[in-house]
Amino acid sequence: MPNETMPNFLMKRAFLTPERTAVYFQEQTLTFKELYHRSLNAAGQLQAFCIQKDQYVGVLLKNHLDTIVILFALQLIGVKAVILNNRLTAAELIWQLKDSKVSLLILEDYFTEIHLEINQQISSLNTVTKTRLFQIEPLVPAIVDEISLSDICTVMYTSGTTGNPKGVMQTYGNHWWSSVGSALNLGFMESDCWLCTVPLFHISGFSILMRSVIYGMPLVLHENFNVEQTIEDIQAKKVTIMSVVGTMLTRIVESLKGRRLPDYFRCMLLGGGPAPLPLLQSCVEKEIPVFQTYGMTESSSQIVTLSPEYSLTKLGSAGKPLFPSQLMIENVNGSPAASGEAGEIVVKGPNVTPGYLYRPEATTEKFRDGWFYTGDIGYLDEEGFLYVIDRRSDLIISGGENIYPAEIEAVLLAHPAVAEAGVTGIDDANWGQVPIAFIVKREDFKISADELQQFCLARLAKYKVPKAFYFPEKLPRNAAKKLLRRTLREWVADHEDSID
Numbered sequence: 001m002p003n004e005t006m007p008n009f010l011m012k013r014a015f016l017t018p019e020r021t022a023v024y025f026q027e028q029t030l031t032f033k034e035l036y037h038r039s040l041n042a043a044g045q046l047q048a049f050c051i052q053k054d055q056y057v058g059v060l061l062k063n064h065l066d067t068i069v070i071l072f073a074l075q076l077i078g079v080k081a082v083i084l085n086n087r088l089t090a091a092e093l094i095w096q097l098k099d100s101k102v103s104l105l106i107l108e109d110y111f112t113e114i115h116l117e118i119n120q121q122i123s124s125l126n127t128v129t130k131t132r133l134f135q136i137e138p139l140v141p142a143i144v145d146e147i148s149l150s151d152i153c154t155v156m157y158t159s160g161t162t163g164n165p166k167g168v169m170q171t172y173g174n175h176w177w178s179s180v181g182s183a184l185n186l187g188f189m190e191s192d193c194w195l196c197t198v199p200l201f202h203i204s205g206f207s208i209l210m211r212s213v214i215y216g217m218p219l220v221l222h223e224n225f226n227v228e229q230t231i232e233d234i235q236a237k238k239v240t241i242m243s244v245v246g247t248m249l250t251r252i253v254e255s256l257k258g259r260r261l262p263d264y265f266r267c268m269l270l271g272g273g274p275a276p277l278p279l280l281q282s283c284v285e286k287e288i289p290v291f292q293t294y295g296m297t298e299s300s301s302q303i304v305t306l307s308p309e310y311s312l313t314k315l316g317s318a319g320k321p322l323f324p325s326q327l328m329i330e331n332v333n334g335s336p337a338a339s340g341e342a343g344e345i346v347v348k349g350p351n352v353t354p355g356y357l358y359r360p361e362a363t364t365e366k367f368r369d370g371w372f373y374t375g376d377i378g379y380l381d382e383e384g385f386l387y388v389i390d391r392r393s394d395l396i397i398s399g400g401e402n403i404y405p406a407e408i409e410a411v412l413l414a415h416p417a418v419a420e421a422g423v424t425g426i427d428d429a430n431w432g433q434v435p436i437a438f439i440v441k442r443e444d445f446k447i448s449a450d451e452l453q454q455f456c457l458a459r460l461a462k463y464k465v466p467k468a469f470y471f472p473e474k475l476p477r478n479a480a481k482k483l484l485r486r487t488l489r490e491w492v493a494d495h496e497d498s499i500d
Contacts, residue, residue, distance in 0.1 A: 004149045006176070010036055010072045011145060013213045021218040024237055025065040032216070035072065042073035044138025049128065051104055053078035053144060056155065058097055058105040060084045060114075063200050063223045066130050068209060070106060071200070075153065078144035082155045082167070083201045087401075087461045090117035092165075096157050097122060100167050100357060106130055149173030155357050156203060158297045158402070165407075167357030168297045170203075175210040177350035178300040181322030182211060185305050186241065186267055186291065193218045195233060195242040197225040198400070204243050204271060207301035227255045240264055245272035245400030246279065246432055249290070253282045260286055267291055271302065272400040273388075273432065280311050294318030294388055298353045298372060303327070304386050317385040318378075325349030328371070329380055337379065342389055345376045394485045396425030396433045403435055403464050405485060411459045412437060415452065417445035422475045423466060424488040437466035438475055438488055 006012075010032075013022075018033035030038070051057060057074055059081050061067040074081045082100045084093055086108070093114065097105060102125070107115060109129045119127060153172045157165040194212065196219055198205040212219040220237045222229060225248055233239060242265075244252070249268060268283070268290045275292060283290045290311055295302035304327060306319030321327040326348040329337040337343040348371045355363030366373050378388040396403040405423035412421035420440035425433035441447055449469035456465040476487035 004173070005146050006149060006172070008076060008143070008145050008147055009172070009210070009213050010039060010075060011143070013216055017216045020216055022212065023065060023068055024218060024220045024233075025068075028065055030065070032213075035069070038069045039072035039076055040141065040143070041138055042069050042134070043076040043141035043143070045133055045136040046073055046079070046104075047077060047139045047141045048136045049104060049126070049133070051077070051079055053142070054080070055103040056080045056082050056100050058082045058084055058100065058102040058107075059201075060086055060093065060105060060107040060111060061130065061200075062086060062108055063196070063205070063221055065221065066134075067200055068219075068221070070130065070133075071206075071209065072213075075147075076143050077141055078147070078151070080152045080155060083206065085157070085199075085201050085461070086111070087463065089459060089461060090114045090121075091459055092461065094118055094121045096165060096167070097125060099164070100155060104128065106133060147172050149176060150354075154206065156201070156206075156297050166359050166362055168353050169355060169357050170297075170300050170353060174300040174351050174353060175207070176214065177324050178207055178302075179211045179214040181324045181349070181351060182207075182302065183215065184323040185302075185307075186269070188215055188217075189240070191238070191264065192240045193220060193238055195220045195222070195230065195237075195239040197222040197230060197248070198243050198245075202400075203295070203297045203301050204400075208243060227251045231255060231259070231261075234261055234265055238262075238264060241267040241269065243269045243271065246270065246275055247399055247430065249275070249283070250279055253279065253286060253288070256286060261288055269293060269302070269305075271295060273397050275311075277312075277315055280315070284312065292318055294386060296374065298366075298374070299325075299347060299349070300351045300353070303347055303349065303351060306385070310385070314381075314385050317381070317387050319386060320384055321347070321349070321386075322351075325351060327380075327386060329378060330373075339382045340379055342377055342379045345374045345378045345386070345388070346371045347374060348372065394424070396423075396435050398425070398428070398433050398435070398463055399431040401463050403433075405435070408435060408437065408456070408460065408464055408466065409483075411456055412439065412452065414459075415447070415455050417442055417447035418452075420475050422483050422485060422488050424485045424492070426489070426492055428467075431463075434467045435464065436468040436470070436492070438470045438472055438491075440473065440475060441471060 014032045014036035022032040022035040023030045105127045109131050149172050152169050154170045155167045196208045271293045289308040292306040293302040294304040303325050304318045328346050329343040331337040331343040352372050394405050408423045409421040419442045422438040428434040476484040
């Protein structure tokens, strides 16, 4: 792809529509002009901290207006943001900070314990709280007024099915084409307003921020998901689009009861796995348009979307690829699969990552002839609609968060009493799925479920900690001694009372 350039996104937007509302946050409202000037000031403060173009800076922040200012400040001076999940433990964050070789970490003031631990473990790393950053006397920043679409804008870490997490590089071009593909799919109107209650550290949240500045569209930002505040703001702020996962949509439908969303609300963009039929039927009854999607960090948000007119006739489908993107299913022989034949989901498009940070081998392994091999299994029907059968084979999706069993197993195996560990997901009414663990104990060791849970809590984000522990004599493995997690799921379904 030629090295195409564009004006800096926020600078251009502030020039085009300076008086339009950019962000609603709590009681605050900023226009694009005001957002630009705040970000410009923060950019000067970052440069007073000796941060320069092309460096990597870690960002450990919550959903807040300040976070938006800092993220755009980094873009104004051409700095690559390593956006960190603030639900992770200090140990997980330290690994990612070391791996990404960041020059600075900006974090919330109240992450005191994590801040202390990071300073102890990586004493060479500069760290600054956002309050301290905003107190620095700014320099006149060296603004990058033209960006290359091939330049890295952001890095987000995603866990693999094996080994450590990998930093997914997302270019300005990835975010641009993701925004264009979404607009060509959902349509775009001048009256559009997008409600973001999903985390900005996820691609689901960050992509809304990028669409806001590219479209010139107001963003309503919530710190977290609160169902009544959501319904209230859809009315008060004239919200037309919202990104949700299944658990959020269920709570919205239940809380509405006899109420309806306003007529101008036109899209629930639903990610995190296919929606159950009763939920979709409830949405049809309440005239809530639901667009089901399939996407990942590597595709800079959605890459396949199902329009609402097909939500019931194509039940369980993620839809068709967005306009700039391509999709195919490859069978076990490496050939394109026939209609209805399951195989690996393979995608291509200008919204797909160029690869993994400092991981040329992992990048080479995932890309062939420009196609990205997702590791997910699915099939296409005769009309080209995608059905996802298994997300990265053993992936657990809990409340919209991706959980990889291998990561939990590695932590459990570090315990001296654990000889073998197997993790799988079970259905849960609140979260969609939750992880559970199967432990083979070492001889002469005693260990309880409570002890293992505490061991995990010290090393894993809370949502990754198994909700139940079982202690069989052995784990199911194939001839190559590979753990059969599918069998673990069958054990839970078929023999739950015999696995203790």
